[in-house]
Amino acid sequence: MKVAFYPGCVSKGACPELYVSAKAIAEPLGLELEELTEAPCTGAGVLSEQNPELADSLNGLTLAMAESKGADVMTICSTCQGVLSNHNYHLQRDAARREKVNATIGDQGYRYGGKAKVKHLLWMLFEDIGLDRIRGAIKRKLTGLKIAPFYGCYILRPEEYLGLRERPERKTYLEQLITLVGAEPVEYRGATKCCGFPMLTFNREKSLAMGGSHIVEAKEKGADMLVTPCPLCHLNLDGQQPDAAKVLRKDIGVPIFHLPQLLGLAFGFSPAELRLNHHVVPTASALEKVELKV
Amino acid sequence: MQFTIEIGRYNPEGKYSDAVSREEGYPPPWDKAPPRRYQTYTVDLPEHAVVLDGLIAIREYQDESLAVRCACRSAICGSCAMWINGHAHLACKSKLQEFTKNGKTRVESPPSMPVVRDLVWGMDPFWQKHHAVTPWLEPKQPMPGPREEYRVPNAAMENLIQEVSCISCGCCLMDCESFAINDQFLGPHALAKAYRYAADPRDATVQQRLDHDGHGGGIWDCTHCYECVQQCPKGVAPLDQILKLRKMAVDAGFTKNPGTRHADAFAESVRDSGRLNELTLMPKSTGFFNIVGQLQTLPSAINMLRAGKLPPIVHHKIPGVQRIKTIFQRVGGRFKK
């Protein structure tokens, strides 16, 4: 299946392990990735807030690029998904708003007709690729691992833009996937909460406390690791974890996996191929449970 | 139809019922609450019954010790807000059938608020925040005559309709993730209220309303989690109002805050390269001359560097970046340069 791959800035910046692992699992999943190399950053909500027209135009351009390829956009980041879903929701319904965008981008070689679909890899797994194909690709069962899912705000809220009213099951995909790869999902409140990343630059201490307390909760409920479909969450939960531990005055040390890393492991890739040796919090403690080494 | 309702009851032994303090450390307050005592009831009601019907039936016919607060029973008065299956909802607007999970519905006071008794929680934090934003009009014009009113064009008010539907139920605040760890945060409904008056063309104190620089707890302490948008039963979408307030504040020149620096640095990076440059975002958001702020972020930067996770020092532009520059020139507003 051909998809217009939108990797997002973070997977090409501070989280290269996400980009690499997403590319790795494409083949076993039968995904033909056509990367939207010329598409701009979504603005991560920051531009939507300060200049809605600018954000409409930038995201409209991305949607138009995918439309011209005749493929659905595939994201690998909750935040990219949220922002693109939000703008697409309005641009599809509001012809006047779409025309405004086209007036801005029209002479740049693209026009948006309102047809593009935007789907996170997590959704595509269930809705387009199908569980049979995933099952068929599994070479290594991750039995014995207890995994806490961490969705990230923008893939859950607001439901209206994300199509969660029509498809409430999207709120359970991570848990289903964890079970599918043979591991055990951990139930805890933090799964649907915010990691605190948007506040990191404004209110560092509170932001760290917020993310940190969800990891602590998961750990107390027995989690060996967390898995997230959002690299921004990953930056806060993994990259900032040692600092969060200081703020909370607690020992945390819980590895955080990106969604494609978890799948990749189940598909038989080695930890190094998935760059599991490039995390701030060492992943060895989780890998040991399935008899693997970094 | 039979419905099973599990109710979180008042726990006299626990500190749970006292005002919750977020001062002494960080786990959200509910982590420190002693275990709740849940009591299970079964009621026989028509299939369209709402949670409040169930609670009233229990109080009337099974257990008169149950404390519930309600009045209008039609989502107008805002008094029946509570936690249903772990999220804020109005009991009179939530159908039992829809909320029955694994054969039961769990109902309790929100753990983020002080509890008076059973399902009656203390609204003090809510009203303190409400009052803190001067929730009334400070008129520009002289007082109108006894038979007149402050006149305003319809169009100027349309923008406020969303916020005006607020019924002060507290659903948004009780699930607000910033409030959970920061009780100084003004919270969704109060900030939405602040927007309502700041955007009212008749108000004389807009500048004061917009000045959130340098004090904690204001518009820049919201973590953008969308819980308030999700849980508000009246479509107020508090976060949307907060974002409008942020934009108004910045446009009015209140830019001495990390939020604005962050937005500017972000926009600059997208404009010049098509993508985000994480390497300069952090220092620019904290402020280049804010040495303390810079140093705080240093340990994380070093950790990430060690893991081989820092973005490439040479920030690459996306191909076709000229297109992005053109878009910024056309609709970039203050981000043009």
Ligand code: SF4
């Ligand atoms: S959890 Fe945090 S980083 Fe992830 S999408 Fe939500 S706010 Fe962003």
Ligand code: SF4
């Ligand atoms: S404010 Fe609303 S509920 Fe109260 S009396 Fe007036 S109409 Fe009735």
Ligand code: SF4
């Ligand atoms: S979006 Fe902001 S105000 Fe709304 S619930 Fe989240 S932190 Fe609170």
Ligand code: SF4
């Ligand atoms: S904004 Fe919505 S949830 Fe918050 S108090 Fe008002 S009506 Fe209730």
Ligand code: FES
């Ligand atoms: S009883 Fe008035 S809002 Fe529910």
